[in-house]
Amino acid sequence: MLLKVCFFSPTAYSYFDKSKNLWAGGAEIQQVLVAREMAARGIEVSFIVGDYGQDDVEVFGDITVIKSFAPFKGNRKLRFILDMLKIYRAMKIADADVYNQRSTSFYTGQLAYFAARLKKKFTFSIGIDYNCLSDCGGFLPKIMCRLYRYGIRKADAVIAQTEQQKKLLRENFDVEATLIRNGIYIPTGTSHDDALDKVENALQGKEKTREFLWVGSFRKRKRPELFVELARRIPEARFTLIGGVGDDKDYYEKIVKDAEKVENLRYVGFVPPERIDSYYRKAFALINTSYLEGFPNTYLHSWIYGTPTLTIEIDPDGIIEREGIGRKTGSFEELVRSARELCSDENLRNHMSQRAWNYVRKNHDIKDRSQDYIELFERLIAE
Template identity: 35%
Template structure:
């Protein structure tokens, strides 16, 4: 008999229906990719936001259950009507296992509802900050509820060994490491055909920090750059980034690019630049590696995910980031050496087929506990 799993992921629907405008990110993208690779022995449901769709709808092998229209500034627990909508949608899904990925406050609410329904709960970290800065910023009662959620979770999924260690250190409980995954590339451009430096991510001041990318652009006026990403929640900051990008001759801002179309930019890229303050397991790294694109990263070490030392980590030094970026833009041999090494490791560890198999087995184990 199939195991029924329900992903509680408000933005997931936008990956199955392009007409549903949303700023869903990497966490939702991963859940969608995983769902497309699960076997027939797993019945996939998802509780999603309200986009004007029917209360129940089947798309891309997923049964979607409409809940509420979210306010990014508020928890559903602070909006009783939304909490009721969320619970009704979860009840309608009638899953064996409910999975929430990311925000610790919302995870606590989903875990509590799953417990009320007498069902299993699985927590999947989406970012290191879920159990560090975000957790610490919660009100005391939510910190307690989140701790209870992890203690009573059927499974906890970490993306990296670092997250696994943090979960054990802070909450005294075990987790299983399942990294993000991505499909293999259909085609790869020659390394001497690449011409631009690429930045991909949400226009977010605190984590992604595209303003630092624009600082880099201005330091390398003889090279071409592309800035890709949807707007974040801070309108003033987003407007300032877009206006600044439009005023610089050697960078093009594309806005949001459909995930199925972004590969054409990676195929042109000599290097992917990352300016994030922190990450969980960035999809952009996987998107780059599958195309053999090296990464120049300011604060997040790409070698952490490859389990090897690899060129491109600036260790917080913007001058070194400039040097690394320029090297990959101008030195085809170095670009090829680092890009090919990254692609080989990606194909041996991080293809979506490999990751989905492990994820699906973890869900089935949770259902049996």
């Protein structure tokens, strides 16, 4: 029997229609990558997205994209019933065997209920660590958390990104999750030596000035202001800041204003996914200043080019320290020291680079991780 899979993500539409300048993050790109790989293998794939004025049903390549409700418009409480009816209608149009949602949402409980009503399977993929907490870490309203808890407990499968997330789900929901790590397309036809040459060429004519990179939406939990301060503290290096407005426009504008005052820091703004690889490829190291994440896609994007990571707190399952592909510093002052050390020790940087290059190819190839999803979904519909 041909497997039919539908992914639910109201904010993923810009990954299909590139003319739409809409926000989309890491959770969305992971679903899109898996969906494209499944479609390439002959699986019937659909995507339920938000209403951005497009036709009810569109086809992009081998993926059917179905419109549901309009995100971020009007009063969510007043439009609740109408939005739910639109989601249910979209699910019936998709007529999938398995539905998948990723990251905490107001709609998790409803999706689980609708899937059961349609006699289909519902799966949920963890997007960020607070998805594993019964109170959603205080980030979401209580009613939203109640619906979310219902959805998690009714899901036919919950997929975790890390062993730590599996542990938290067991402790907080009594749910035994399936571990499927994030995936990324691995470039072919290049070697690690080629990657080192790219970095070396980027330094030519600039007195071998090291360039550090920060990528993400400007949200308070990501703390981009620490990257700006890092640039101030290490004037002998260059810094590139990439990102767009998060959930607080005033906060975003303050970060941009502060960044413009730092001579060795360049603020690029938002960069579309299809144009961002060159920044990862030329960076000396990726900097992460967040205090809360899941498994950052920025890590995978940098590691495929052998770019190591320096992070204050985010080291999923201790991978960065254990695999030697960067440093978890534990504090901002240690981040400053580690960045300076990396600047002065090219052999250390190259060693980390080789480790990152090898690790991501062994553990995060999207072809392998998509196969994990396929096997899980096939087991579910065989039950």
